[in-house]
Ligand SMILES: Nc1ncnc2c1ncn2[C@@H]1O[C@H](COP(=O)(O)OP(=O)(O)OP(=O)(O)O)[C@@H](O)[C@H]1O
């Protein structure tokens with residue numbers, strides 16, 4: 020049975036439908052990341068689950084039981100807020116021990132559990148400081164410890180790392196993933212950052228305009244986006260608007276600016292046109308014009324190259340006016356490509372993904 | 377050197393626009409206060425006549441139980457007013473900060489309108505209610521004396537003074553409560569605390585600075601309250617401020633009146649110094665500073 024289930028959850032603020040019929044379920048011990056643009060309703064969803072927001076419709080089930088009528092302080096769902104929300108007048112130790120003290124546990128037990136939790140997040144040395152005397156990353160870890168010390172079965176994270184620099188983010192992300200696997204809690208993790216969303220997740224839930232538009236394993240969502248907007252949300256994408264045509268062998272072909280694309284996908288459902296996703300990292304580039312026209316290949320001129328370290332992003336203009344992005348892995352002995360050079364781009368038919376919309 | 381001079385110059389330039397106000401302030405407050413201070417050290421010869429310099433006025437006030445009681449009553453009234461306004465003002469400020477819009481509007485009007493009417497008018501209002509045959513007496517009639525006849529009593533003066541000073545308390549508390557991050561309340565409840573528990577563990581401690589600041593402000597103002605004690609306390613319930621009036625206007629004992637005034641101002645200034653110190657701590661990196 021699912022640990023957490025949302026059934027047709029809706030929230031309306033005045034005339035705005037901020038959450039629109041969201042249904043999803045999270046399994047025990049699963050980590051679901053929620054990805055979506057600003058204003059897509061991610062925070063509202065978490066706040067509804069925690070009980071800070073009363074939904075306008077739908078239901079929230081924990082182990083199959085509705086928690087809609089349970090007050091905030093009896094839901095047993097932990098939350099880590101985006102802005103930490105640490106109690107400024109309490110020390111780190113008192114912050115982490117807050118939930119235990121509220122439960123009137125014996126003093127020595129509180130102390131033991133708080134100490135253990137502080138050790139876990141590497142903050143034992145800071146136990147007697149006030150939150151204002153901590154760095155952002157340390158405050159973040161206090162917030163995580165404060166939620167986890169109560170051992171909630173479900174923990175919600177609302178963009179907890181958004182204020183931190185990239186390095187710290189990555190290490191905290193890894194620590195969190197470790198912790199989650201070890202303590203085996205069920206988690207929902209909201210983020211803006213597509214890399215973070217994919218790196219952390221068992222499954223990614225993509226939200227758009229208050230709706231859940233796709234949910235699946237990171238590879239599924241990345242490689243089989245249900246919508247072109249999702250494809251762009253998850254990383255750089257070539258989205259090519261193609262015409263469909265009948266090939267000589269009876270298999271359908273796609274045509275884009277006079278070039279022929281072959282795909283392994285089934286084109287049966289597509290009408291006259293189809294949107295194709297071609298990820299830049301699947302496009303290979305070699306210097307010089309093509310020898311002869313061929314499917315899944317085009318000649319063009321390199322219009323710019325951006326150096327990214329491990330890779331370089333090439334923008335290729337083809338004669339018909341289209342542009343194609345290609346991600347070139349940097350090697351120790353790369354052929355020198357300069358803007359203005361003629362190049363040939365090619366890709367395997369497996370990389371040509373037909374998107375519904 | 378150069379930097380220092382520039383900074384000094386900048387500081388001087390910043391003061392310049394304040395000059396007219398400061399001049400006015402000097403004429404209106406500093407000069408009369410200085411005169412009062414000087415007068416307080418003069419000898420009282422007879423009504424309206426002053427002799428050489430002495431400290432007799434202060435010794436008299438601080439040794440005569442009559443005057444000492446007067447000062448004590450003033451301080452007690454101020455203290456009680458501070459407590460009463462805090463107790464009454466906190467829920468109002470809380471509702472102002474957290475309540476629904478309509479309630480905010482209603483409360484703002486209820487709290488602010490008295491601030492815009494003269495304290496004479498407000499005191500007369502209370503006189504109507506407190507009088508022997510006033511509304512309170514009539515209502516409480518069958519219950520015996522009860523709240524009836526609050527005129528010329530300490531309770532009457534306290535209630536009326538608290539009413540006059542309540543807006544200052546409410547506005548001070550509102551400032552602090554409004555800046556308090558509402559997510560902290562959610563965080564506390566999410567960790568298992570009840571609404572009441574959250575109030576006493578989070579909201580109240582984080583607004584305590586405001587309570588103390590408000591109480592000091594009200595205390596300092598109440599020590600020098602004159603109109604309300606004069607109209608409602610009359611001659612039967614005298615506080616320092618009304619006694620000063622009596623001494624200076626009716627008995628023409630200006631040195632004694634001045635000495636009492638100096639003592640009152642000293643107490644008020646001391647309280648305000650503590651208040652400023654506290655509000656600076658609050659405004660800076662103090663407890664409430666970082667949660668905004
Ligand atoms: N209390 C509220 N009253 C009215 N509208 C609200 C309220 N809270 C949120 N909204 C609206 O609901 C929409 C979704 O807000 P929400 O905070 O859930 O977005 P989000 O996906 O978390 O965005 P972000 O990534 O920027 O945090 C926004 O358009 C916002 O303006």
Ligand SMILES: [Mg+2]
Nearest residue numbers: 061062063177
């Ligand atoms: Mg949000």
